[in-house]
Amino acid sequence: MDKNEAGWKQIExxxxxxxxxxxxxxxxFSPRLARLAVEFGYGDxxxxxxxxxxxxxxxxxxxxxxxxxxxxxxxxxxxxxLRIGVTKEEILELINHCTAYxxxxxxxNALFIFKEAYETYEEENK
Amino acid sequence: MDKNEAGWKQIExxxxxxxxxxxxxxxxFSPRLARLAVEFGYGDxxxxxxxxxxxxxxxxxxxxxxxxxxxxxxxxxxxxxLRIGVTKEEILELINHCTAYxxxxxxxNALFIFKEAYETYEEENK
Amino acid sequence: MDKNEAGWKQIExxxxxxxxxxxxxxxxFSPRLARLAVEFGYGDxxxxxxxxxxxxxxxxxxxxxxxxxxxxxxxxxxxxxLRIGVTKEEILELINHCTAYxxxxxxxNALFIFKEAYETYEEENK
Amino acid sequence: MDKNEAGWKQIExxxxxxxxxxxxxxxxFSPRLARLAVEFGYGDxxxxxxxxxxxxxxxxxxxxxxxxxxxxxxxxxxxxxLRIGVTKEEILELINHCTAYxxxxxxxNALFIFKEAYETYEEENK
Amino acid sequence: MDKNEAGWKQIExxxxxxxxxxxxxxxxFSPRLARLAVEFGYGDxxxxxxxxxxxxxxxxxxxxxxxxxxxxxxxxxxxxxLRIGVTKEEILELINHCTAYxxxxxxxNALFIFKEAYETYEEENK
Amino acid sequence: MDKNEAGWKQIExxxxxxxxxxxxxxxxFSPRLARLAVEFGYGDxxxxxxxxxxxxxxxxxxxxxxxxxxxxxxxxxxxxxLRIGVTKEEILELINHCTAYxxxxxxxNALFIFKEAYETYEEENK
Numbered sequence: 001m002d003k004n005e006a007g008w009k010q011i012e013x014x015x016x017x018x019x020x021x022x023x024x025x026x027x028x029f030s031p032r033l034a035r036l037a038v039e040f041g042y043g044d045x046x047x048x049x050x051x052x053x054x055x056x057x058x059x060x061x062x063x064x065x066x067x068x069x070x071x072x073x074x075x076x077x078x079x080x081x082l083r084i085g086v087t088k089e090e091i092l093e094l095i096n097h098c099t100a101y102x103x104x105x106x107x108x109n110a111l112f113i114f115k116e117a118y119e120t121y122e123e124e125n126k
Numbered sequence: 127m128d129k130n131e132a133g134w135k136q137i138e139x140x141x142x143x144x145x146x147x148x149x150x151x152x153x154x155f156s157p158r159l160a161r162l163a164v165e166f167g168y169g170d171x172x173x174x175x176x177x178x179x180x181x182x183x184x185x186x187x188x189x190x191x192x193x194x195x196x197x198x199x200x201x202x203x204x205x206x207x208l209r210i211g212v213t214k215e216e217i218l219e220l221i222n223h224c225t226a227y228x229x230x231x232x233x234x235n236a237l238f239i240f241k242e243a244y245e246t247y248e249e250e251n252k
Numbered sequence: 253m254d255k256n257e258a259g260w261k262q263i264e265x266x267x268x269x270x271x272x273x274x275x276x277x278x279x280x281f282s283p284r285l286a287r288l289a290v291e292f293g294y295g296d297x298x299x300x301x302x303x304x305x306x307x308x309x310x311x312x313x314x315x316x317x318x319x320x321x322x323x324x325x326x327x328x329x330x331x332x333x334l335r336i337g338v339t340k341e342e343i344l345e346l347i348n349h350c351t352a353y354x355x356x357x358x359x360x361n362a363l364f365i366f367k368e369a370y371e372t373y374e375e376e377n378k
Numbered sequence: 379m380d381k382n383e384a385g386w387k388q389i390e391x392x393x394x395x396x397x398x399x400x401x402x403x404x405x406x407f408s409p410r411l412a413r414l415a416v417e418f419g420y421g422d423x424x425x426x427x428x429x430x431x432x433x434x435x436x437x438x439x440x441x442x443x444x445x446x447x448x449x450x451x452x453x454x455x456x457x458x459x460l461r462i463g464v465t466k467e468e469i470l471e472l473i474n475h476c477t478a479y480x481x482x483x484x485x486x487n488a489l490f491i492f493k494e495a496y497e498t499y500e501e502e503n504k
Numbered sequence: 505m506d507k508n509e510a511g512w513k514q515i516e517x518x519x520x521x522x523x524x525x526x527x528x529x530x531x532x533f534s535p536r537l538a539r540l541a542v543e544f545g546y547g548d549x550x551x552x553x554x555x556x557x558x559x560x561x562x563x564x565x566x567x568x569x570x571x572x573x574x575x576x577x578x579x580x581x582x583x584x585x586l587r588i589g590v591t592k593e594e595i596l597e598l599i600n601h602c603t604a605y606x607x608x609x610x611x612x613n614a615l616f617i618f619k620e621a622y623e624t625y626e627e628e629n630k
Numbered sequence: 631m632d633k634n635e636a637g638w639k640q641i642e643x644x645x646x647x648x649x650x651x652x653x654x655x656x657x658x659f660s661p662r663l664a665r666l667a668v669e670f671g672y673g674d675x676x677x678x679x680x681x682x683x684x685x686x687x688x689x690x691x692x693x694x695x696x697x698x699x700x701x702x703x704x705x706x707x708x709x710x711x712l713r714i715g716v717t718k719e720e721i722l723e724l725i726n727h728c729t730a731y732x733x734x735x736x737x738x739n740a741l742f743i744f745k746e747a748y749e750t751y752e753e754e755n756k
Binding site for chain 4: 320322323344345347348351355356357358359360361363364367
């Protein structure tokens with residue numbers, strides 16, 4: 001399986017049909033950015049077994065909170081975290097943990113983004 | 127056990143005698159900052175069981191890499207990670223993972239900080 | 253008065269009924285994050301007399317502008333600043349001052365967030 | 379020609395009537411911030427011939443992407459870039475280039491901001 | 505008095521002979537950057553009376569801590585703060601205050617930079 | 631030519647023997663991080679002709695200044711810029727330009743890093 005194929009599979013595992021659609025939306029306007037994201041970001045980076053998918057999810061969320069992601073990236077990765085089995089309690093505690101390292105304002109912003117992502121996810125999966 | 131006591135115990139578990147010494151150095155110049163760090167940062171934030179110490183370590187390192195920590199914080203937490211059982215392979219892969227989310231320059235800086243922290247740690251524990 | 257009580261009082265002084273409501277909204281989804289914010293952020297940090305409330309307000313706003321807060325945090329703290337007596341002229345000059353240290357784009361974003369916060373505040377208090 | 383006049387001319391060259399209007403909107407609420415932006419930002423910084431306007435545009439966009447501009451600044455400068463002759467292909471590749479230095483999340487956010495700015499610009503200029 | 509003259513005077517008031525020397529060092533390698541810093545940064549921004557010099561000092565320090573300044577900027581402005589009458593206690597509390605907004609790692613880094621700046625300053629002024 | 635080979639060639643063109651040595655130093659400790667940097671960062675990202683190498687250099691430097699790179703990345707890329715024909719005057723003006731977008735402190739830090747990189751480069755190439 002080449003990196004491109006592996007990358008799309010990884011997106012599907014992580015973010016499902018919605019993840020695929022959102023990468024397709026990027027691809028339509030910038031095929032090369034989508035290819036770089038799929039092949040490098042997902043196909044190559046995620047390929048190693050040195051970390052579990054769940055560990056990667058915690059690392060990604062901490063990076064996005066710390067860089068002050070305005071919402072799209074955080075929504076996508078909060079949802080992905082729930083899909084792969086990170087619990088609501090773990091995500092809430094990750095946000096708590098980040099207050100000491102990245103300050104409260106970014107964490108409170110993240111909390112409300114998570115609230116919305118969580119409620120949508122629950123709605124769709126009940 | 128109150129938060130102050132819990133905080134100092136947490137520092138010892140995470141960072142050992144060296145961690146204690148480094149907080150004492152801060153305390154000498156700013157008792158209040160040290161107290162806030164010990165009671166809130168360690169005594170309160172780390173008290174919840176919703177995340178394991180190892181998960182907290184990955185989250186902390188991702189935040190420090192993303193905010194471009196110049197070295198002191200990263201050294202301290204790389205060392206703490208090794209102490210509590212995060213493996214060299216996991217830390218290296220965490221750095222790899224962050225390249226996609228925070229860019230290469232911060233990750234390459236982190237790599238050389240980790241290299242030094244790792245070698246010192248190995249030297250002291252052989 | 254314990255930290256929890258002191259924290260809620262501090263929020264009320266700083267941000268009034270609206271501040272209380274907004275912390276309650278966070279508390280409903282994440283009681284622990286709200287408790288950490290109330291007890292540490294407000295109850296403990298604000299307790300020292302070494303800085304006046306007005307000085308703290310300037311420091312908070314400068315930090316939020318510099319970290320590129322997307323709006324919620326800035327709105328809340330612009331409003332709090334007006335409540336505790338920081339003048340419109342002082343806030344505008346704080347934004348001017350930050351252009352030299354954090355660059356124009358973050359300051360122009362902050363200006364329009366302040367404009368909206370200021371107009372709402374004036375409307376409600378005339 | 380003094381810096382004030384030079385600054386307004388520079389804004390017009392870079393961003394046209396819309397650029398003028400947006401600076402006037404800032405000026406109405408904060409005359410001093412607008413004057414600092416016009417005289418220093420545009421009148422003085424852009425006055426040197428050591429870089430072409432197109433080179434300045436690439437530098438500005440890279441800085442805005444890297445600092446995670448939430449949209450207003452990026453929209454303004456994407457549009458300015460198109461006006462002064464930076465091609466769609468160059469801008470898309472600038473976004474691709476930044477993935478390696480600032481990470482994917484900021485670049486994907488920038489891509490969708492550019493998509494909207496580009497489509498509006500095309501619509502108005504056909 | 506023109507902006508250039510006003511700027512150099514401002515640097516002297518804020519940072520004394522050492523401040524002048526450090527701007528001269530920049531000027532030798534980049535006369536234009538020094539001129540922009542002197543005329544805009546000091547000559548124009550600091551000229552307004554809407555904030556006191558002491559308020560500006562708090563705002564500057566909060567911005568530098570939040571952006572993770574690696575040391576040169578913070579040393580210079582900690583020293584300037586002491587010169588113009590911000591007390592050691594106020595600076596320590598500013599660092600404490602920033603823990604809630606920018607996280608502990610940046611504040612602990614700032615603490616040790618301040619410790620060194622403070623001790624040098626005391627040594628020279630006893 | 632595959633991406634790995636293309637990447638190493640790109641590093642050589644950009645940063646010469648010293649660039650190769652510095653990537654080899656990273657490779658020794660983390661072969662996978664070096665491979666990701668070489669294949670993605672250099673082999674894939676730099677492969678497109680949509681931007682010239684000189685344009686990429688300006689974009690990279692602006693990103694590094696804006697993210698507050700502590701020195702290693704900036705030194706490497708200032709040197710690379712000089713090698714591929716970006717002039718001293720263009721680099722100085724890029725730093726000037728960034729003052730308006732990222733603030734003075736990061737630009738003054740960058741100036742002194744560039745001064746050292748420039749003097750070393752001149753020394754070696756006379």
